[in-house]
Amino acid sequence: MAKRPSVKEILELARKGGAAQPSGGSAEEVPAEESAPEPAAAMEAAPAPAADVPTPSSLGRPLTLKEKLAAARAGGAGAPPAAAKPAAAAPPVTEEAGAEAPAEAPRAVPAPAAPLGRPMTLKEKLAAARSGGGGAAPAAGAKPAAGAAKPAAKPAAAAGAKAAPRALPPLEKITDPKDLAEAARQTAAKKEKEVAAKLAEATPPKAKAASKEVKPSTVLPKPGRATPGATAAATTAPVSRRRQFFKAAAEVCLSWLFIAWATFAAGCAIFTAMMGRFMFPNVLAEPPSTIKIGLPSNFDPEDVNERFKAEWGFWVVRSTRYNGQDIIYALQSVCTHLGCPPNWLAGEQKFKCPCHGSGFYISGINFEGPAPRPLERFKVTVADDGQIIVDKSQKFQQELGQWSDTDSYIQA
Amino acid sequence: MHHPDLTPGVMTGLAWYFLLASVLNAAAAAYIAYMELVSEGASRVGLAPKTRKLPNWLVGAFFALYGLAVLVILGRDLLPNATLIAYSLCALANVVVALTAGADAAHFAEAHDAGHGRGSEVHGPSLDDHQPAIGLGKPMNRTLWTLIWAIIAVMFQAMGITYALGGAAILPQFIRDGVDAVSGPTTFFVFSTIAFILMLMFRKIVSNGIVAWAGVNAVLVLFGLSMTDWDFRDIVTKPDNVPIVGMIILVGYFTWLSLRRAYINDSRMALGLPNLEEMEPEKTLTWPDLVYTELICMVALTIFLVVWGIALQAPLEQPASSTVAPNPSKAPWYFLGLQEMLVYFDPWMAGVVLPGLIIVGLMAIPYIDTNKAGNGYYTISQRKFAYITFQYGFLILWVVLIVLGTFLRGPNWNFFGPYEYWDLHKVIPLNNVNLSEIVWLQVLGLAKPENILKRESPGFLVVLAYFLLVPPLLAKIPMFKKMIAQGGWLRYFVLAGLILFMASLPIKMVLRWTLNLKYIIAIPEYFFNI
Numbered sequence: 001m002a003k004r005p006s007v008k009e010i011l012e013l014a015r016k017g018g019a020a021q022p023s024g025g026s027a028e029e030v031p032a033e034e035s036a037p038e039p040a041a042a043m044e045a046a047p048a049p050a051a052d053v054p055t056p057s058s059l060g061r062p063l064t065l066k067e068k069l070a071a072a073r074a075g076g077a078g079a080p081p082a083a084a085k086p087a088a089a090a091p092p093v094t095e096e097a098g099a100e101a102p103a104e105a106p107r108a109v110p111a112p113a114a115p116l117g118r119p120m121t122l123k124e125k126l127a128a129a130r131s132g133g134g135g136a137a138p139a140a141g142a143k144p145a146a147g148a149a150k151p152a153a154k155p156a157a158a159a160g161a162k163a164a165p166r167a168l169p170p171l172e173k174i175t176d177p178k179d180l181a182e183a184a185r186q187t188a189a190k191k192e193k194e195v196a197a198k199l200a201e202a203t204p205p206k207a208k209a210a211s212k213e214v215k216p217s218t219v220l221p222k223p224g225r226a227t228p229g230a231t232a233a234a235t236t237a238p239v240s241r242r243r244q245f246f247k248a249a250a251e252v253c254l255s256w257l258f259i260a261w262a263t264f265a266a267g268c269a270i271f272t273a274m275m276g277r278f279m280f281p282n283v284l285a286e287p288p289s290t291i292k293i294g295l296p297s298n299f300d301p302e303d304v305n306e307r308f309k310a311e312w313g314f315w316v317v318r319s320t321r322y323n324g325q326d327i328i329y330a331l332q333s334v335c336t337h338l339g340c341p342p343n344w345l346a347g348e349q350k351f352k353c354p355c356h357g358s359g360f361y362i363s364g365i366n367f368e369g370p371a372p373r374p375l376e377r378f379k380v381t382v383a384d385d386g387q388i389i390v391d392k393s394q395k396f397q398q399e400l401g402q403w404s405d406t407d408s409y410i411q412a
Numbered sequence: 413m414h415h416p417d418l419t420p421g422v423m424t425g426l427a428w429y430f431l432l433a434s435v436l437n438a439a440a441a442a443y444i445a446y447m448e449l450v451s452e453g454a455s456r457v458g459l460a461p462k463t464r465k466l467p468n469w470l471v472g473a474f475f476a477l478y479g480l481a482v483l484v485i486l487g488r489d490l491l492p493n494a495t496l497i498a499y500s501l502c503a504l505a506n507v508v509v510a511l512t513a514g515a516d517a518a519h520f521a522e523a524h525d526a527g528h529g530r531g532s533e534v535h536g537p538s539l540d541d542h543q544p545a546i547g548l549g550k551p552m553n554r555t556l557w558t559l560i561w562a563i564i565a566v567m568f569q570a571m572g573i574t575y576a577l578g579g580a581a582i583l584p585q586f587i588r589d590g591v592d593a594v595s596g597p598t599t600f601f602v603f604s605t606i607a608f609i610l611m612l613m614f615r616k617i618v619s620n621g622i623v624a625w626a627g628v629n630a631v632l633v634l635f636g637l638s639m640t641d642w643d644f645r646d647i648v649t650k651p652d653n654v655p656i657v658g659m660i661i662l663v664g665y666f667t668w669l670s671l672r673r674a675y676i677n678d679s680r681m682a683l684g685l686p687n688l689e690e691m692e693p694e695k696t697l698t699w700p701d702l703v704y705t706e707l708i709c710m711v712a713l714t715i716f717l718v719v720w721g722i723a724l725q726a727p728l729e730q731p732a733s734s735t736v737a738p739n740p741s742k743a744p745w746y747f748l749g750l751q752e753m754l755v756y757f758d759p760w761m762a763g764v765v766l767p768g769l770i771i772v773g774l775m776a777i778p779y780i781d782t783n784k785a786g787n788g789y790y791t792i793s794q795r796k797f798a799y800i801t802f803q804y805g806f807l808i809l810w811v812v813l814i815v816l817g818t819f820l821r822g823p824n825w826n827f828f829g830p831y832e833y834w835d836l837h838k839v840i841p842l843n844n845v846n847l848s849e850i851v852w853l854q855v856l857g858l859a860k861p862e863n864i865l866k867r868e869s870p871g872f873l874v875v876l877a878y879f880l881l882v883p884p885l886l887a888k889i890p891m892f893k894k895m896i897a898q899g900g901w902l903r904y905f906v907l908a909g910l911i912l913f914m915a916s917l918p919i920k921m922v923l924r925w926t927l928n929l930k931y932i933i934a935i936p937e938y939f940f941n942i
Contacts, residue, residue, distance in 0.1 A: 006697075309735055309736075310733075310735050310736065311735070313734065313735050333735060336936075337754070337758075337759065338754060338759045338763075340737045340741055341734070341735050341736060341737050343739060343824075345824075345836075345837065347837050348837065348839055352824040353824070353825070354737050354738065354739035354740050354741045354823065354824055354825060355737065355740075355741040355751070355754075355825065356751065356754050356755045356825050357755060357824055357825030357826060357842070359842065367842075367843055367844070368841075368842035368843060368844055369755065369825070369842060369844070370754060370755055370756065370757065370758070370930070372758060372930075372931065372934060372936040372939070372941045373936035399936045399937050400937060
């Protein structure tokens, strides 16, 4: 692989040749002609970089980015020969492909507007296009602004040669950016006049007004849109206006863009409807919410029955701890903190959650850890055959006072 | 239940572990003995060339011995006791490097004092001397520190040989019991916070390379000895937890590195010198330099992950069930800080509001921070508030909580000491009470009012006071006064709000530990608990 110039070397190069064409300053300059004459003479004539520009050798350490930029700026704007140099003598900038130089001065408009120091806005581009197909008016107009914005870049030497109307050398030999701008301005003015004259010849006054509406458009050409003024001027009756409206509406409805969007919207609507239908399946395989768990006498006093935890998610507890009465209740095995299933620790006589350490008494009342409220009870009833039925569809919360509900427990 | 502290496998592992510790210290000794010690930002202008040279025979001997060891291991079917022979060869290489470095360091010092080196005469300051970074104090005594690391290398190697020959050195039981006895969520958290404060206060000492290396050695020996404990080993070597061990090392190293550079920069800028980043602008070309580096990193990391994935199997557990949770149930390691927060807050607070505020707060930093210093270089003294706040939030409230959740939380989310058996039936009394109960029942001796708002009025008062009174009070502190003058009141109040939310976690933790306070506002009826 060929050795690449490092950033430092590039900057060094720029600083040496920079008196003639500094890379930092080039963006601010008028675009040079590609077919420029040999720049060697100008480069030789260029003086050394300004003495106050720091170099790595003078500082004894690498330059910081700030210093490098300052140096580049000083070489570009500060050194008088750099700014005063003829544009044509400037060598084409090889390092910066972005700084494209337009080949001819009058066609300077569509370039990325180097004189403006920023890309052209859409409005400016349109204005450029409108003012007579490749006319140089915007460039001419923009030039003074650029000059005002970057006064430092404009040489004092050039100011003397700024006599307003003056004879310009032929286009190929223009070297001064000012001259170039002047040439562009004059050409543009000429072109504008020509265009105006042509327009005046070609169209009657009324149609001319309409033709001004015609803009170069990047969207689909809409038939009938280009000459509405002319037709409107010709026919003014209300009937034809209505007919015109329907005609336009039909045209809009039949346009590809409209059809595409309508199809898309319809597709979305159908998909949404299908999603909605999906939410209501034909068959719902939900387990029944009630279960018979056996006779009350099957449950031992002060005991937590864990038989139903794995499949049904509740404990059956028979205890006197809640209110002194010997009752049977079904506690849902879901922690009230974040929904983990707690474990029953018989040794400590408590439910303990493995996720964040919440603890509950055998009664389901929370007493440690972050759980904010007691475990929840399921509805329990006694069936006709004497067995206990647990109904998971109904819950009872202690903090809401629902544990006094007779459906939340049965007397043992 | 009793598990054996040491098994043959563990002892083999420890032998190689201490071999690694020994070679690290031998390398440190050789580095200090032979290399140029020109620290960050120190100038080498005007220094005579060095006389210290790494002897070629030493390098050759070191790699030859290690190569021989590899050969012996490859031919273990032919040789009896091949592993032990290979181990001895490696140990010999380590000891040779350590001792040669020590002897050469002493010789170099003599030669330097006498003014003649090998071949050429050198007088005055030379690259032989340690050139410390500005702010980090005087040059170190190279001979002394070479000798110290060499001796430590030999000691580590001796420990390794002990394990290799079957000597069962274990961490004394009284140390384990003592550590278990003092460890708890309170002590762990408070100790971490104090360590953080000390690290910042004595950052000059911490930044010193010798101190840092001494710390590394302390960690090496503590970790190695702790591995002799079954419970510690069981937790640390779980495939789930291995990344956390790696994370501790990575976070520790990079925290130290940034601290050191920041301290050097601060010292330099105090003297009006350019900071390190200004002196060596790290600018390279994207192509090929950066892209190649990234490609190499990508390949290396992929290989590493593949090897890791083969060596440590994925820690899969039983099939998921809605009614049975593993005990303890742990979040992914990077969320263990959040899980620890959940112990102190409601899910909506610890799972939604606080994490959301972490993200929003981090995004808001560029809009709140008006301090333009510290752009592109490490500094602490120019950005004290930002540094301390961020590092406290990251190191203590995130990393330390991850470590706590990973290694010290056991079954039923109880706290276990590092050497404690994870007993499913460990009982820690945690009777928590709400603020309303403390105020109405214990202080006032009244019954709790029926009305929810009246019942929780003390909590509401405390929370409102916290959020409404603290910001104006904080605004009286000179640092915040300056901030308000620079950035305006709106910025200050956003900042104060974020800081108060951040501080709410340690405050709540301390309240839980000291007062057994469960919730300041407790309205379980509407699931609103703070």
